[in-house]
Amino acid sequence: MGDNSILEHAKEADIAEKEIKYLKEQLVLLNKAIAEKSSAPLESPEVTVLNTENIKLKHRLSILNRAIVAETSKPSKKQTESAGMMSIQDNLYEIFQQAITEAIIDITDPPIVITLANNVKFGDYQCNSAMPIANIYKQLGKKVAPRDIATKIIEKVPTNPMIEKLEIAGAGFINIFISRTYGMQNLNTIFEKGLQPPPINKKLRVLVDFSSPNIAKEMHVGHLRSTIIGDSISRLLEYFGHDVLRINHLGDWGTQFGMLIAHLQDQFPNYLTQSPPIADLQAFYKESKARFDSDAEFKKRAYACVVKLQAFEPDYYKAWQLICDVSRKEFQKIYDRMDIKITERGESFYQDRMDKIVKELEDNGFLELDEGRKIMWVEQNVGIPLTITKSDGGYTYDTSDMAAIKQRLVEEKCDWVIYVTDSGQATHFDIIFKCAKRAGIVDYQKHRLDHVGFGVVLGEDKKKFKTRSGDTVRLIELLDEGLKRALDKLKEKERDKVLTEDELKLAQESIAYGCIKYADLSHNRNQEYVFSFDKMLEDKGNTAVYLLYAYTRIRSIARNANYTPEKIVNIAKIFSVSLEHEKEWKLGKVLLRFPDVLLKITKDLCLHHLCEYLYEIATTFTEFYDSCYCIEKDSSGDIIKVNNGRILLAEATALIMHKCFDILGLKPVSRM
Numbered sequence: 001m002g003d004n005s006i007l008e009h010a011k012e013a014d015i016a017e018k019e020i021k022y023l024k025e026q027l028v029l030l031n032k033a034i035a036e037k038s039s040a041p042l043e044s045p046e047v048t049v050l051n052t053e054n055i056k057l058k059h060r061l062s063i064l065n066r067a068i069v070a071e072t073s074k075p076s077k078k079q080t081e082s083a084g085m086m087s088i089q090d091n092l093y094e095i096f097q098q099a100i101t102e103a104i105i106d107i108t109d110p111p112i113v114i115t116l117a118n119n120v121k122f123g124d125y126q127c128n129s130a131m132p133i134a135n136i137y138k139q140l141g142k143k144v145a146p147r148d149i150a151t152k153i154i155e156k157v158p159t160n161p162m163i164e165k166l167e168i169a170g171a172g173f174i175n176i177f178i179s180r181t182y183g184m185q186n187l188n189t190i191f192e193k194g195l196q197p198p199p200i201n202k203k204l205r206v207l208v209d210f211s212s213p214n215i216a217k218e219m220h221v222g223h224l225r226s227t228i229i230g231d232s233i234s235r236l237l238e239y240f241g242h243d244v245l246r247i248n249h250l251g252d253w254g255t256q257f258g259m260l261i262a263h264l265q266d267q268f269p270n271y272l273t274q275s276p277p278i279a280d281l282q283a284f285y286k287e288s289k290a291r292f293d294s295d296a297e298f299k300k301r302a303y304a305c306v307v308k309l310q311a312f313e314p315d316y317y318k319a320w321q322l323i324c325d326v327s328r329k330e331f332q333k334i335y336d337r338m339d340i341k342i343t344e345r346g347e348s349f350y351q352d353r354m355d356k357i358v359k360e361l362e363d364n365g366f367l368e369l370d371e372g373r374k375i376m377w378v379e380q381n382v383g384i385p386l387t388i389t390k391s392d393g394g395y396t397y398d399t400s401d402m403a404a405i406k407q408r409l410v411e412e413k414c415d416w417v418i419y420v421t422d423s424g425q426a427t428h429f430d431i432i433f434k435c436a437k438r439a440g441i442v443d444y445q446k447h448r449l450d451h452v453g454f455g456v457v458l459g460e461d462k463k464k465f466k467t468r469s470g471d472t473v474r475l476i477e478l479l480d481e482g483l484k485r486a487l488d489k490l491k492e493k494e495r496d497k498v499l500t501e502d503e504l505k506l507a508q509e510s511i512a513y514g515c516i517k518y519a520d521l522s523h524n525r526n527q528e529y530v531f532s533f534d535k536m537l538e539d540k541g542n543t544a545v546y547l548l549y550a551y552t553r554i555r556s557i558a559r560n561a562n563y564t565p566e567k568i569v570n571i572a573k574i575f576s577v578s579l580e581h582e583k584e585w586k587l588g589k590v591l592l593r594f595p596d597v598l599l600k601i602t603k604d605l606c607l608h609h610l611c612e613y614l615y616e617i618a619t620t621f622t623e624f625y626d627s628c629y630c631i632e633k634d635s636s637g638d639i640i641k642v643n644n645g646r647i648l649l650a651e652a653t654a655l656i657m658h659k660c661f662d663i664l665g666l667k668p669v670s671r672m
């Protein structure tokens with residue numbers, strides 16, 4: 001179906017609508033006539049006929065309208081053609097939506113419930129709409145058995161290559177069995193077209209605001225979480241083909257720069273000609289803060305410095321740049337090590353935009369004076385207002401976020417903005433989004449805004465993550481420890497005796513950074529999580545180490561059969577993925593869920609679904625591999641037979657796992 005059918009549906013809908021309008025007018029006229037002739041019966045046969053006709057047409061119209069929505073939200077034909085694996089859940093949803101709308105004509109918008117079956121006995125997927133529909137009937141005073149509803153629905157499901165058979169079970173569940181032939185064709189597309197993402201309706205411009213540490217203060221584990229989660233969300237959306245802007249909203253502007261600059265002038269008087277050798281910016285920050293808190297004269301000077309900086313006076317601007325550079329280099333070390341790409345666009349970027357937004361909000365009457373401050377309410381005296389300017393006229397975190405949201409949606413024309421920070425900032429973003437809506441900056445018809453929050457990182461003692469001496473853990477030191485522990489682990493397994501030096505180094509980095517990222521991503525981000533190297537380096541359970549090993553093992557199967565990547569490509573032209581054996585089919589069905597898992601994550605932006613999926617792939621693969629030979633050898637160890645269909649199934653597994661690792665920012669190695 002393409003544009004033509006949309007046009008046809010639209011035309012039909014148009015006609016139906018006109019007819020309804022005509023009939024309604026007729027009804028009004030008739031009713032009037034009836035009212036006038038009070039002797040006439042309340043509803044003439046003519047009215048009854050028209051009424052029934054009207055109900056039918058209304059129903060027809062709702063079906064047509066739905067068909068239009070389905071057509072327009074479907075990816076265009078071109079996109080579908082280029083696509084690889086199809087989303088089973090989405091397809092089932094569409095098929096059943098159509099069937100249910102046709103079967104249940106007296107309820108508008110009947111519920112469409114498609115879930116994954118949790119037991120093979122009940123098929124692969126289930127349609128559980130019959131029970132809630134029966135409930136709706138009950139509320140309307142009609143008693144209909146769910147099983148009868150299920151039967152009616154099934155009658156309307158057309159034959160479809162994806163569906164092997166349908167069964168009604170229990171109270172009225174519809175068990176859906178997926179066809180193996182369909183599964184095979186779907187998995188084979190991986191070899192024909194590469195592993196493609198599910199098609200998108202429209203390429204979106206998405207801005208992901210993540211990492212965002214503050215200059216001169218330490219980048220802490222909270223920022224590390226934001227960095228890991230934000231990078232992974234960006235990778236996912238990039239894979240889908242969206243246009244992703246990865247933005248580092250550095251805290252590089254604000255009153256703290258006054259004291260830093262004043263302190264710099266004292267410590268390094270010739271900073272303008274000689275780059276100041278600040279080795280430890282955090283210590284420098286602490287010193288200046290101590291002076292600021294104890295020395296009134298210094299404090300006054302610090303304030304004067306802020307004013308000059310915000311007026312972009314060259315010497316002050318230069319001092320600010322020097323200070324930022326020191327932090328920037330530190331942050332970059334972390335990003336490089338963890339392979340994070342991000343564009344710096346700190347709070348300072350919005351300075352003149354802040355002037356503008358304050359004026360705009362003021363002119364439109366959104367601001368209110370409150371003890372010298374200018375505040376903005378979402379709703380008068382409800383909740384907390386934003387502080388748009390302080391009593392000294394200075395700007396705040398709220399001001400920069402209002403300027404930033406406008407820049408992003410209006411200037412940058414983003415369709416979707418995602419903010420990744422700790423959950424403690426949820427209220428801040430809630431108010432920013434609502435005030436932006438109030439100010440007409442956000443239009444939810446075209447914009448999507450998400451605050452992706454996350455819980456705090458705890459130490460193994462379940463207290464806030466700190467060093468033994470109670471200091472904040474330095475991220476570079478944390479990464480170093482990860483490297484050391486990863487190497488210990490490899491040596492413990494005597495891998496240093498088998499791998500070349502280069503291979504060992506690659507494996508070490510893959511494990512170290514992989515386990516730190518994976519431990520974070522595999523936990524539901526909304527909850528706090530305990531940082532433990534011991535746990536993350538375990539080689540059992542849902543850990544990076546287990547999965548990276550599982551992956552290399554799968555990769556080694558084709559290698560052991562002496563199949564080169566080129567040979568696999570050629571094999572795939574002749575053979576299909578094998579899905580005969582019960583365990584092959586079980587694995588196949590897990591692999592087929594790949595598009596659905598990704599689509600789900602684009603909705604709730606929770607990456608632990610992907611980690612759970614990876615783990616399920618790895619364990620299901622083990623089940624398959626334990627009962628199905630891929631290569632048969634004779635007693636002397638010579639290969640006598642290679643099962644090509646199974647090699648392809650293993651290869652498809654490896655390709656999907658690799659893509660999951662990519663999205664999570666992990667770098668699997670072929671040997672470790």
Ligand SMILES: NC(=[NH2+])NCCC[C@H](N)C(=O)O
Nearest residue numbers: 209212213214249251401421
């Ligand atoms: N647009 C934003 N407010 N982004 C998040 C900034 C995070 C802030 N710098 C912090 O360390 O908490």
